Amino acid sequence: MRNTARWAAALGLTAAAVCGPLTGSAVAAPASLYAPSALVLTTGHGDSVTTVTPERAVTLSCAPTATGTHPAAAEACAELRGIGGDFAALKARADVHCTRLYDPVVVTVQGVWQGQRVAYERTFGNACAKDALGSSVFAF
Secondary structure: OHHHHHHHHHHHHHHHHHHHHHOOOOOOOOOOOOOOOEEEEEEEEOOOOOOOOOOEEEEEEOOOOOEOOOOOHHHHHHHHHHOOOOHHHOOOOOOOOOOOOOOOEEEEEEEEEOOEEEEEEEEEOOHHHHHOOOOOOOOO
16 A cells, blocks of 8 residues: 555656646647656665655756755756766765665655656665765755
């Protein structure tokens, strides 16, 4: 049941972020020359994306400018552009050493990146391992 609610919330936020600018008038021409980039990012403690309850969720839109509820939207969009929207390319910094305490943290991304559907999930061993990415993308 929790997973269904999480998916419904993520899809609702994504639809509002992507389709919101299109409502209100029937426009024959596109509003901009940018492919849509609207994402919902979540994080929560748990072993699996199917059992975790999201503790935090933010929206991130990167085209034409960085907006959303993400606290560092401009930096996150710049990082994503630098890696071509490939979340798997975010690697941990070599100078960060984390304990082996197992307190898993799950991050998810749902939405659209430059016109392409995105569905990403990753489980980190603990919050330190997530923060070791040295990235502002999951810093919320």
